[in-house]
Amino acid sequence: MKQTETVRGHLTAFVQLLESEREALLENRGERVATIVEEKQTFLHTMAAVDLKTVDSSILKPLIETIRQLQETNLILTKQTLHYHKVVLDALGEGKKTGKTYSKQGTPTSSNQANLLNQSF
Structure with missing residues (x-):
């Protein structure tokens, strides 16, 4: 029974750690998430x-x-964050395209302006 109470204490602390991770993910606090991941690894070694x-x-x-539900929630939040960052980086990465425009005389010219958004449909 003593072993059960010890494990219960560890699991309760892990639940609190996962809740902290969820809050850090929602607030986009990457450094805090990295610290929590290290703490989770320590917990796994203990268990x-x-x-x-x-x-x-x-x-x-x-x-x-x-714990299972919190892990799933945190995984979904992590995937959403990574997807969001990928979309932003992709949009900014396409920014140095040379576009074709028309001059005042009606002839096609190249534009060297940075395009932050992909405007194709």
């Missing part, structure tokens, strides 16, 4: 040393389900 055969799993199932 790897625990003998789960001596733990009453029925007591821990609600915490484990909460």
Whole structure:
């Protein structure tokens, strides 16, 4: 029973860590997310040393389900953030295209202006 309480304490701390990660992801605080990832790795090393055969799993199932849901939420937030950054970088990366425009005389000319948005449909 003592082992179960120890594991419960670790899992509760991990839930709080995941909630902090979710908040950091929502606030786009990359440095904080990196610190949390390191803390999560430390937690995984700690849990790897625990003998789960001596733990009453029925007591821990609600915490484990909460952890699973938080992990899924954080993964979705991470993917959304990465996609957003990719879209922005792609849009800015296309910025040095030379476009074709028409001069006042009606002849085609090249434009060297930076295009921040892809205006093709």
